[in-house]
Amino acid sequence: MLTAALLAGCGTPDLAGEAASPAPVGQAAASPPATPETTPTPSPDATDTSEAAAAPDETDAAQQPGGSKAADVAFARKMVPHHLQALEMARIAQTRAGDPWVGQFAAKVATARDADIRTFKGWLDMWGAEPLPRDHAMPGTQTRAEIEALAKLNGPSFDRKYVTLMIEHDNGAIKLARAEQADGSFDGAKALATATVTALGAEVKELKKYRDLLD
Template identity: 40%
Template structure:
């Protein structure tokens, strides 16, 4: 009889211990979920970098019919090939996150340094964007005049992208978005140096 009672106490103790361990586990769950999620800075990064990249593609597409410099033509082709897939990647993130696309959330062309309305992360101005007048003037240029104007504008454009990418590294939480930000910094810093060299030559 004592053996039966003893075994009953052991079973009851095990059940109590099990209950305690199960109540502890939810407390650790939020920590793991926050580490792998995205935040407002990630959304702002994608929303602002997409139109920024699109303007760079518009500028790159002007080059073949206006430039006389094969090095500028080559660079424009590389920019087009690099940034178009990145636009699709960022749009995919926004769709997955249930965030609005940039087309509805912000104007297409903004002056450098101007804050954009309706953005989830304050302080993220779309730096380096050209105005409509800038783009029209560039489209009207030809030859050496075009090459110089295009290089000067693209340097500023790239510097703006690097600025936004650095903000994402400091404020974002999504691993994929931060990896793309670092890729943009590495690639566009190298292209800035290349363009500055072309401007000096």
């Protein structure tokens, strides 16, 4: 078994560091949103030439409620289904993994992603927005067929596939987080994006180290 080989001296990837708790929320989620300034009420005879406010999307650059920008809203809308897929894959690993390391890794992923999903949903509720659909195509996400195929694997074959898919998945989440770092304006979302880049980057290194032991 791979676990025995690791314990014999090959070295098991250490999940006690940053990769053990990817994307910690920390103070980012606790920071209250900035209170938007009060806009003077126009006089009854004033002519309103502005266009109707559009629902938050990935291209709207207008300022959103709570001191957020459209980039912040788009980040949260994407990260909820992105993390939900990682959570689904982690739960599959609880019964399909062959190596205990993979099962333990998946359990830690599930805990971290669940915490961040709650944070993102809280922001979306505050902004009056909804997450993107569960199977919305994004960087690093898998198709429904790929997830179903993963769920049919067992033991070593599952371990290899899960680790490979999680490397892709984490790199996709990092890409989304870097876009928030570059374009976002909401302090909480930017802080969580920075934490995501750091923690998932460390997680990818651990996954690659483990995959090297499989080769």
